[in-house]
Amino acid sequence: MPVSVEKIQEELGVFGVSFEDEDVSEKLVELCSLHRLTEEKLVCEWMAYSTTRNVQLTVSNLCSMENEVLNKKNLRRPNVKKEKHCGSWDINSIQELIEVETEEENLLDSYSTPAKGSQKRILSTPENPQSKRVPSMTRSPHLLFSPATFSPSATPSQKYSSRSNRGEIVTSFGETQGTSWSGGSGKYTKVELITLQEEESLTKSYKYMFQKLTDIRDAVGSRIEELGEALKNHFHIEELTSVSFPAQETVTVLGQIGCDSNGKLNSKSVILEGDREHSSGMQVPVDLSELKEYSLFPGQVVVMEGTNSTGRKFVTSKLYEGVPLPFYQPNIDPEDCSQQMIITACGPFTTSDTITYDALKDLVDVINRDRPDVCILLGPFLDSKHEQVENLQLTITFEEVFKSCLKMIIEGTRSSGSHLVFVPSVRDAHHDPVYPQPPFSCYETAKEDKQRVHFVADPCTLSVNGVAVGFTSTDLLFHMGAEEISSGSAGAPDRFSRILKHILTQRSYYPLYPPHEEINIDYEAHYNYAIMPVTPDVFIIPSELRFFIKDISGSICINPGRLTKGTVGGTYARFLVKKETTGTAERKSPCISAQVVKI
Numbered sequence: 086m087p088v089s090v091e092k093i094q095e096e097l098g099v100f101g102v103s104f105e106d107e108d109v110s111e112k113l114v115e116l117c118s119l120h121r122l123t124e125e126k127l128v129c130e131w132m133a134y135s136t137t138r139n140v141q142l143t144v145s146n147l148c149s150m151e152n153e154v155l156n157k158k159n160l161r162r163p164n165v166k167k168e169k170h171c172g173s174w175d176i177n178s179i180q181e182l183i184e185v186e187t188e189e190e191n192l193l194d195s196y197s198t199p200a201k202g203s204q205k206r207i208l209s210t211p212e213n214p215q216s217k218r219v220p221s222m223t224r225s226p227h228l229l230f231s232p233a234t235f236s237p238s239a240t241p242s243q244k245y246s247s248r249s250n251r252g253e254i255v256t257s258f259g260e261t262q263g264t265s266w267s268g269g270s271g272k273y274t275k276v277e278l279i280t281l282q283e284e285e286s287l288t289k290s291y292k293y294m295f296q297k298l299t300d301i302r303d304a305v306g307s308r309i310e311e312l313g314e315a316l317k318n319h320f321h322i323e324e325l326t327s328v329s330f331p332a333q334e335t336v337t338v339l340g341q342i343g344c345d346s347n348g349k350l351n352s353k354s355v356i357l358e359g360d361r362e363h364s365s366g367m368q369v370p371v372d373l374s375e376l377k378e379y380s381l382f383p384g385q386v387v388v389m390e391g392t393n394s395t396g397r398k399f400v401t402s403k404l405y406e407g408v409p410l411p412f413y414q415p416n417i418d419p420e421d422c423s424q425q426m427i428i429t430a431c432g433p434f435t436t437s438d439t440i441t442y443d444a445l446k447d448l449v450d451v452i453n454r455d456r457p458d459v460c461i462l463l464g465p466f467l468d469s470k471h472e473q474v475e476n477l478q479l480t481i482t483f484e485e486v487f488k489s490c491l492k493m494i495i496e497g498t499r500s501s502g503s504h505l506v507f508v509p510s511v512r513d514a515h516h517d518p519v520y521p522q523p524p525f526s527c528y529e530t531a532k533e534d535k536q537r538v539h540f541v542a543d544p545c546t547l548s549v550n551g552v553a554v555g556f557t558s559t560d561l562l563f564h565m566g567a568e569e570i571s572s573g574s575a576g577a578p579d580r581f582s583r584i585l586k587h588i589l590t591q592r593s594y595y596p597l598y599p600p601h602e603e604i605n606i607d608y609e610a611h612y613n614y615a616i617m618p619v620t621p622d623v624f625i626i627p628s629e630l631r632f633f634i635k636d637i638s639g640s641i642c643i644n645p646g647r648l649t650k651g652t653v654g655g656t657y658a659r660f661l662v663k664k665e666t667t668g669t670a671e672r673k674s675p676c677i678s679a680q681v682v683k684i
Contacts, residue, residue, distance in 0.1 A: 087437060087651040088117040089124060096128040096587075104142050108614065111631050112147045118629055119566060120155045130154060159349050186533030242436040245443055250683045255656060258634040258641065259678035266659060266680075268426030268457040270502035275421065276459060276539055279413060279553055279618050281547040287542035287614040290526065293519045293607045299348040302366075304608040305341070308616075309360045312386040312407060312592065313339040319408045322388060328359035328369040331396035338399065339363060340387040341598070345370065350383055350570055357389065357399060369393065378573030379404055380583045381562040382565055385591060407590030409638060412672065413553035413619040415664075421662045424677070425549055428452065428503075429461040430648045430657035430684075431558060431627035432510065433468040434490075437651050440473055442490060444648045447684050448657065449497045456501045457659070459549055461612030463558040463627055466490055474514050483515035484527055491528050495538055506539045506547065510558040511604055520559060520595065520606050521614040544594035546618055551664035552675045555621030557594045562628040562644065564601035581644075585626070586635045592617045622675050623662065632656050632681045641676040654684045 097103065104110065117127050122670065134150045135142065280286045316339070317325070326336040328468035340357040344350045355371040358364075371389070373379060381387075434445040450547060452460055467487050479486060509522045517523060524540040525620045541547070544557035565584045577583040588596060593616045600606050624642045632646035645658035660679035 088114045089651060090114060091616050092124040093117075093128065094504060096125050098438075098655075099161075100128070100132055102132075102142060106144070108144050109142060109147070112144050114443045115630055116147065116151060116155065118563065120151075120159065122155075125232075125552070142524055143485055170569060175203075181321040191396045208537075209489040242439050242441070242443060242652055243440075245436050245649070245654055248654050248683075251447075251654075253683040254680050255683060256632060256634055256681045257679070258636070259676065261678045261680060264661065264678050266426065266661075267455050268503065269423070270456045271458045271504045271537060272502065273421070273423045273550075274425060274458040274504055276504050276506070277548045278541070279548050281618045285613055285618075287521055287610070288524055290517060290523045291607075293517070293605075293610070296607060296609065300551070301608045303439075306361045306366065307612060308593075309339070309358075309386050310362065313360055313388065315408060315592075316386075316388045316405055320388070320405050321631070324335055325360075325363045325388075327364040327367065327395050328357050328393070328399060328631055329364065329367045330393065332393055335390055335392060337388060337390050337400070339384070342381050342387060343368065343598075344383055350381070350568055352570060352572070355381060357387075369397070369399045372398055373572070375400060375402045376404060376572065378571075378575045380406075380571040380575035380577070380587070382569040382584075382587060382597060383419070384596050385587065396574075407587075407592065409589045409640075410620045411591055411619055412622060413548065413551070415548060415551040416549045417666075421550055422666055423550065424459040424661055424663040425552070426455070426659065427459045427461065427549065427554070427623075428455070428457045428657060428659045429463070429556070429625050429643070429645050431463040431645055432512075433471065433647060433649050434466060435468070435471065436653070437471065440471070440479070440486075442493070444654060444684055445490070448648060449494060449653075451684075452503055453501050454683050455659070457503050459506060460498070461506045461508065461554070461556060461625065462494070462542075463508040463556065463625070464516075465512035465514075465558075466510075467514045469512050469514040487513070487515050487525075488528055491525075493607060495530070495534055499534065502537065504537045504539065506541060508541055508545065508556060508558050509543050511543075511584050518605060519610075520600075520604050521610050542614060544615055546621060549662065551622065552662040553621045554620050554623045554625065554662075555594070555617065556625035558627060559604060560628050561588065561595060562626060562630055562639065564595055564604070566630065567601075568597065579628075581633060582635060582637060585624070585642045586636060589617075589624070589637060589640055623660065625658075632658075634679050634681065636674070639672060639674055641674060641679065643679060645681060648684055656681050656683055658682070 093113050113127065116122065117124060132149065134154055140146045173384045278286050322337055324337065325339050326332065328338045328340055338357065338359060340359040343356045343358050345354045345356050352373050355373060356368050357371050358368045359366060386407065388405035389399065389401040390403035391399055430448055434442055436443065467483055473479065498505065507525055509516050509525055511518050511520055511522060516525065522543040524542050530538050543559065546553060546555040562581065562584055566580060569584060571583060575583055577586055594617065595606065595611065620640055624638065624640050626642060626644055627647065628644050629647065632644050635642045643658050643660065646656035648655045648657055658679065658681045661677040662675045663677060664675050665673050
């Protein structure tokens with residue numbers, strides 16, 4: 086269930102605490118998401134922390150509480166629940182577990198009249214689920230799409246329609262003053278896939294759920310060896326040693342970071358799984374006490390220098406992290422380097438209290454008004470986590486709803502001329518729930534739209550008039566943010582920058598291993614299709630976490646946020662790019678300016 090700011094305010098109001106700063110509310114939501122806390126538990130943690138220290142509710146003090154209390158609780162958190170759970174974990178099963186744990190605490194609430202605005206969950210049985218939104222959900226999904234006006238006729242979200250911050254610019258990058266945010270209707274736009282080899286593009290569905298452990302081992306082992314070779318050449322490392330070889334003198338080893346248990350990685354549980362060539366895949370615990378700065382996550386391929394006097398523990402004194410790929414250097418005509426305007430938005434495209442596509446209709450209006458050259462739309466288009474989808478309360482199939490949604494987008498933007506790029510998500514209810522994810526294939530494009538509509542895989546790297554744009558709809562920031570550990574600045578000012586640097590230097594759109602519980606990875610396909618062919622000039626990485634635009638080693642990384650957040654409107658991003666054709670030694674980013682805007 087999404088985190089509710091109103092619920093947090095309600096819980097704080099019990100203690101006479103209030104806030105108006107938007108940054109504070111965003112930080113509170115972030116803490117709930119990252120540390121898997123309910124609004125009530127987070128408020129309890131804050132009241133215990135602030136009362137003993139007599140501090141005010143500010144972003145700085147919330148960060149201090151995270152470092153002093155929440156992070157330490159994660160390290161001590163037992164794994165009993167995971168051991169009892171036989172299946173795979175996802176956000177929904179975790180939420181159910183939290184609700185079971187708090188059922189006794191909320192027992193008295195079921196006998197009282199809920200307060201106004203309360204969002205307590207109604208007790209129900211799986212056989213007879215109760216809905217708080219029955220009036221809007223009983224309408225036929227056929228009525229949700231109107232080809233003539235693109236206006237849903239079902240009950241719209243009241244909170245969404247009453248928002249007052251439409252079109253507000255929440256963050257900017259580059260030269261934005263006096264910038265004209267209007268495109269060229271895609272007249273001089275060329276959109277192409279970027280792959281290392283032609284056969285490495287994922288263009289159709291493939292068989293999955295047939296992985297052998299030996300095939301997974303070979304795919305992961307090959308990645309360790311390839312990144313190890315790049316590290317060895319970049320840092321001029323002469324010789325590598327086995328991770329388990331007893332040595333009194335300093336040696337250099339290659340391997341992949343792992344955790345010695347099923348819990349979250351911490352500084353005492355780091356292990357290094359060696360490569361096949363030098364270490365035969367053997368593992369050794371790692372002592373990080375001599376490293377002043379580090380940032381590590383499970384699945385990270387690194388080279389370490391240190392000692393291993395007994396062969397049973399490697400004491401590292403130096404850490405070599407990954408190096409990014411070179412930027413895209415296409416052979417294009419200077420006349421094809423015209424400035425391009427790109428809009429990108431990520432689902433869900435409906436609010437959580439209705440299936441009407443109000444936010445998507447507003448986005449179509451923006452596309453028709455600004456006429457961007459390219460519009461990149463990332464799923465989910467029909468969110469599998471939506472309550473109406475989970476309860477199977479639609480009268481037509483998921484695929485039919487999705488087809489109607491695509492039809493409205495494509496026909497509704499035909500006059501703009503913009504190129505449309507559709508990217509699937511593992512949360513799309515009608516599509517293959519595997520990563521890497523093949524393109525949508527259930528929609529037949531009309532003849533007049535074939536040149537401007539592009540169905541691509543997740544992840545994907547595109548060339549837009551020579552500018553490399555990489556993207557994935559998977560919430561990699563959230564997945565890695567929950568697992569990454571660090572000490573010192575580790576070469577980056579904040580956690581987002583560290584994670585983005587890891588993604589670029591590990592050269593993969595999903596370097597986390599093992600993956601998050603809610604994602605199913607086919608590792609053979611991952612090895613073929615989820616590896617970056619180049620370092621993208623612009624990297625689109627949508628997340629539930631706070632939106633941003635960051636320059637990471639020359640790559641402009643954009644989190645456009647979600648188009649909707651719960652029952653309210655979210656954000657989308659727009660940016661201008663132009664490939665430079667000058668032969669100067671110093672590279673200039675082709676991203677001229679970028680903004681994140683409220684829908």
